[in-house]
Amino acid sequence: MEPTQQQAEQLQQQLELIQMFPWLVLVALTIPLIIVARRKVYPHIVYPLALLIPTVLTAGIIFDATWLVPALAADALILSVSLLDLFTLPSTSSLRAERHHNKVASIVKNSNVAFRMINESSRRLRLTLLDDLPETFEVEESIFRTSIGKRETKEFQYSFKPTKRGQFNLQCIHVRSRSLLGFWVRHLTVPVETQIHVYPDLHQLSHYALLARTNRLNLLGVRRTRKVGQDNEFERLREYTRDDHYRNINWRSTARHNKLIVQDYQNTQSQRIIFLIDCGRMMTNESADMTFVDHALNSMLMLSHVALSKGDSVGLICFSDKIHCFVPPRSGMSQMNQLLHASFNQFPRMVESRYDEAFLYLANRCNKRALVILITNVVDEVNSQQVVQYMQTVSRRHLPISVMLRDHNIFDEAEQTKSLYNAAAAAQILNWRHDVLNTLTHRGAFAMDVFPEDMTTPIINQYLEIKARHLL
Structure with missing residues (x-):
């Protein structure tokens, strides 16, 4: 038998051996890839393109068995080059x-x-x-x-x-x-x-400061409140507006400027404001693409800016099932940095709010009389009873304001006519909320029922009214 024929028979036997154990070939090819993949190394498109060469040579074995040697040689060459190229990867x-x-x-x-x-x-x-x-x-x-x-x-x-x-x-x-x-x-x-x-974006604070300097706060809905009593000191001169009292007109400056000029007064007594912001599960609701907590923090920062600019002290307590942050009430515009740093990383949590923990924390750390503003969302009987009870208790020492945030979904359900059952259930919840607000008012607390996106202006107006009437 000729040597070439013997080689062909040997190659045929090797092919039959490989065909008998194809899984060995599969394992031999996949194990190296698995090993390098554990080191986050993967073949690039160049590798499969290079493998097309031995693939074509292997297909030629169908017509001529002698093509097996070039195919194996091409496989060995590409495998060797790829292994050497593997070591050029950076660590x-x-x-x-x-x-x-x-x-x-x-x-x-x-x-x-x-x-x-x-x-x-x-x-x-x-x-x-x-x-x-x-x-x-x-x-x-x-x-x-x-x-x-x-x-x-x-x-x-x-x-x-x-x-x-x-x-x-x-x-x-x-x-x-x-x-x-x-x-x-x-x-x-x-x-x-x-x-x-x-x-948070503080654009609204600079916008408020600009309008305050130009006496155009009415564009934000902020009302001018007439001060009661004489516990005021001179602050500045400004142009007369329709709501000013004629007794505040400075006639000498009016004659000099040929237009009515009035004297502005500020309260000489520094007062304290403490925010209690609920970060529990009921504050996860959204309005205008923001959670209730986001709206609450924005309103808190806005009112804090107003109060600090008037010389008052502002503090903050964020809570859910525990106390998350506490900023002691202090005056001065530098307090804004403390409030920002404490509140920027506060988010609503899917836990039940512990009002008892919040008010106990308040009682232990804030002994002096203050304006306590609770911002929350209540839709069940248990939590509403707790809010009423603790707001009544805190009213003995402080002046409380309860801000109840409205949920658009409940109001929309009450107004729709497709499902009378849903409308009746929503209307019952709204009537119950109205009773809770009346109960809070009768127990000595100010009560506000507002949509989250419309909360800032009513809170500022309420604060200015309380300050003007010397209720603290």
């Missing part, structure tokens, strides 16, 4: 990152971030970079494709717009690197920890 220790940005950002405002990627390896690397940003950050350009030479540093910049307030931790930078010949891709995470505090 985590060959890359280092630095990130720089402002620690504080404002919601729906653009902020800039700059980070550096440092290549500490001895060869050029082809990288794709993605920063570890939260899903609530809107970014126009977040993926950077680059090539960094050996011992080289490159800097990248982008801007983001946060859509949710709170504290966010940026843990790392995600890196996808390619091997030297392009057979493999590796996913790395380069650690670089920084923190961003996203505060």
Whole structure:
């Protein structure tokens, strides 16, 4: 028998052996891929394209068995080259990152971030970079494709717009690197920890200050309240408005400016305001794409700005099933920073609110008389009884205001006509809420029933009225 025929028979026997144990071939091919995948290494498109060469040669075995040797040789060559190329992938220790940005950002405002990627390896690397940003950050350009030479540093910049307030931790930078010949891709995470505090948008505060300086607060719905009594001191001169008393006209300044000028007075007594903001499950409801807690915090910051500008002290307690934060009442505009820092990371929680814990905490830490403003949402008998009981108790020392937030869904159900049963149930809840508010008023507390998005102006007007009537 000729040598070539003998070789053909041997190759035929080897093929039959492989066909008898195909799972051995499958295991031999998949185990290496599983091993490298555990290290986050995956084949790139170049690898399957290179495997087309032995695939074509293997298909030729159907017509000529002697093609088996070239096919196996091509397989061995590609496997060897790919294994050698595997060792050219960079490790985590060959890359280092630095990130720089402002620690504080404002919601729906653009902020800039700059980070550096440092290549500490001895060869050029082809990288794709993605920063570890939260899903609530809107970014126009977040993926950077680059090539960094050996011992080289490159800097990248982008801007983001946060859509949710709170504290966010940026843990790392995600890196996808390619091997030297392009057979493999590796996913790395380069650690670089920084923190961003996203505060609420304070545009409404600057808008209020502008209108206050130009005597146009009526555009916000803030009413001018006539002060009762003489516990006032001179603050400033301004133009006369329709609600001013004629006794406050400064005739000398009026003659000088040829128009009516009145004297503004401010209360000389520094008073205290303490907010109790419920962060329990009933405050998870949303109105105008914001939770009830978001609306409550925005109104708290707005009224705090007004009160602090008038020399009063402002404090804050956020609670749900426990006390989450406490800011002791203090005066001065620097107190706004304390209130912002304490409230920016407060969110509603799916737990039952403990009003007893909140009012006990208030009693232990606030002995002096204060204006206590409770902002909550109550739709059940048990919680409403607790609110009435504790507001009545606190009225012996403080002046309480209970702000009950309305739910649009309940009011919409009461007005719809498709389901009379749902409308009747919603109307019953509204009547019950009305009785609760009347009970609070009879027990010595001010009661307000408002939609969350319309809460700020009524609270400010109530505060100004209380201050003008010297109820504290």
